[in-house]
Amino acid sequence: xxxxxxxxxxxxxxxGPMTPLLDVLREEFFLTGAKAVCREGFCGACTVHLDGEPVxxxxxxxxxxxxxxxxxxxxxxxxxxxxxxxAMEDHDAVQCGMCFPGMLMTLTDFLRHTPAxxxxxxxxxxxxxxxxxxxxxxxxxxALDAARSA
Amino acid sequence: MAASLxxxxxxxxxxxxxxxxxxxxxxxxxxPLRREPAASAYVGIARIPELRRIDIDDRSVAIxxxxxxxxxxxxLAPHAECRALAQAAGHSANPAIRRMATVGGNLSTSAFAxxxxxxxxxxxxxxxxxxxxxxxxRMALQRxxxxxxSLEPGWLLNRVIVPRRxxxxxxxxxxxxxxxxxxxxxxxxxxxxEGAVSVAIGSVEPVARRWPxxxxxxxxxxxxxxxxxxxxxxxxxxxNGRAGIEAPGWYRVEVLPVLVGRAVAALGRPx
Numbered sequence: 001x002x003x004x005x006x007x008x009x010x011x012x013x014x015x016g017p018m019t020p021l022l023d024v025l026r027e028e029f030f031l032t033g034a035k036a037v038c039r040e041g042f043c044g045a046c047t048v049h050l051d052g053e054p055v056x057x058x059x060x061x062x063x064x065x066x067x068x069x070x071x072x073x074x075x076x077x078x079x080x081x082x083x084x085x086x087a088m089e090d091h092d093a094v095q096c097g098m099c100f101p102g103m104l105m106t107l108t109d110f111l112r113h114t115p116a117x118x119x120x121x122x123x124x125x126x127x128x129x130x131x132x133x134x135x136x137x138x139x140x141x142x143a144l145d146a147a148r149s150a
Numbered sequence: 151m152a153a154s155l156x157x158x159x160x161x162x163x164x165x166x167x168x169x170x171x172x173x174x175x176x177x178x179x180x181x182p183l184r185r186e187p188a189a190s191a192y193v194g195i196a197r198i199p200e201l202r203r204i205d206i207d208d209r210s211v212a213i214x215x216x217x218x219x220x221x222x223x224x225x226l227a228p229h230a231e232c233r234a235l236a237q238a239a240g241h242s243a244n245p246a247i248r249r250m251a252t253v254g255g256n257l258s259t260s261a262f263a264x265x266x267x268x269x270x271x272x273x274x275x276x277x278x279x280x281x282x283x284x285x286x287x288r289m290a291l292q293r294x295x296x297x298x299x300s301l302e303p304g305w306l307l308n309r310v311i312v313p314r315r316x317x318x319x320x321x322x323x324x325x326x327x328x329x330x331x332x333x334x335x336x337x338x339x340x341x342x343x344e345g346a347v348s349v350a351i352g353s354v355e356p357v358a359r360r361w362p363x364x365x366x367x368x369x370x371x372x373x374x375x376x377x378x379x380x381x382x383x384x385x386x387x388x389x390n391g392r393a394g395i396e397a398p399g400w401y402r403v404e405v406l407p408v409l410v411g412r413a414v415a416a417l418g419r420p421x
Contacts (some may be wrong), residue, residue: 018192039180039183041180041244041246041247042244042330055246055249055250056246056247059179059180059247059250060175060250063151064151064172106245125245127244127245127330128244128245128246128247128329
């Protein structure tokens with residue numbers, strides 16, 4: 001068994017140590033917010049926070065997450081929508097939703113470290129989050145709005 | 151998950167070449183996509199404290215094998231003479247991968263031709279420290295690259311040592327998109343105060359390497375982007391570009407003069 005903390009709860013997984021963390025989250029813990037898309041670290045749809053840092057959970061073996069703290073998109077709205085989530089809704093930025101959990105996890109961390117970003121900085125932060133609906137501009141607008149209203 | 155370097159070396163030795171070290175895991179976790187078999191066992195080395203350190207003194211920068219690209223970029227930001235390496239670490243792949251992928255993995259993955267850190271470290275005359283058969287060995291990075299596929303099974307890369315010298319450097323890459331893709335070609339350039347020039351090329355051939363003919367042509371030159379690009383165009387003969395999904399081999403070679411010019415322009419003025 002591998003023990004880890006997921007969204008503040010102590011959890012244990014029966015999966016093997018080389019199982020992608022993404023699969024443990026989705027198939028064992030039924031946290032389906034992180035999406036399985038490219039499975040090679042290019043698209044960002046599976047982004048979660050590992051010890052507070054956004055990573056591609058498709059490339060994290062469960063064994064490497066042992067004893068560590070995982071936060072998924074499900075944890076963002078624990079006390080109502082986060083400021084970023086609200087900004088996304090206000091800007092009507094969500095389209096198909098496949099990339100969106102990853103976008104939120106990347107931007108939540110980015111805005112924590114960069115409270116007053118430029119548009120170019122937001123785009124650079126999203127270099128590893130691909131949106132095939134091509135909704136980038138409204139997502140960037142919403143991120144800048146969330147930063148301004150903080 | 152090994153707790154110490156000695157544990158990791160012992161665990162790898164016990165598996166007699168059937169096991170592999172695992173740190174950032176960004177390459178190993180994609181083995182199924184490349185239709186490669188997994189190793190029979192992996193020895194986790196990411197939590198070994200001495201492999202996670204960056205030690206900087208007056209003479210050198212010593213980088214532990216399990217330092218991530220993001221950690222390296224942040225640590226080198228104040229050190230102008232290592233700018234090429236900071237740029238390589240800070241612009242490879244994408245932000246999430248840079249937080250995961252390690253220096254040791256980037257250098258040890260012989261099948262990864264587009265590794266950004268390799269040409270940057272080559273142009274800065276880096277050396278590597280290895281554990282081979284229970285003993286430590288230090289060798290030039292260039293030699294390591296030539297021998298890494300034929301080393302005794304169970305070897306482990308501990309640290310990378312970059313000498314600190316007064317120099318300007320730059321790392322220029324050409325991805326298909328502005329960020330996120332594997333680069334078609336990479337040029338790393340370093341110029342010492344005495345006029346010595348180091349040029350390393352990555353992603354063009356299967357293994358990154360220095361470009362001695364261009365280094366000789368540029369030595370002592372008052373570096374100018376247009377002139378340097380022209381000299382690069384005169385010395386393309388030795389390259390045999392690799393075909394790949396991003397670009398055909400000939401294209402990787404043909405873009406080199408332009409990238410050399412950009413690298414010279416990116417050096418900025420002498421300090």
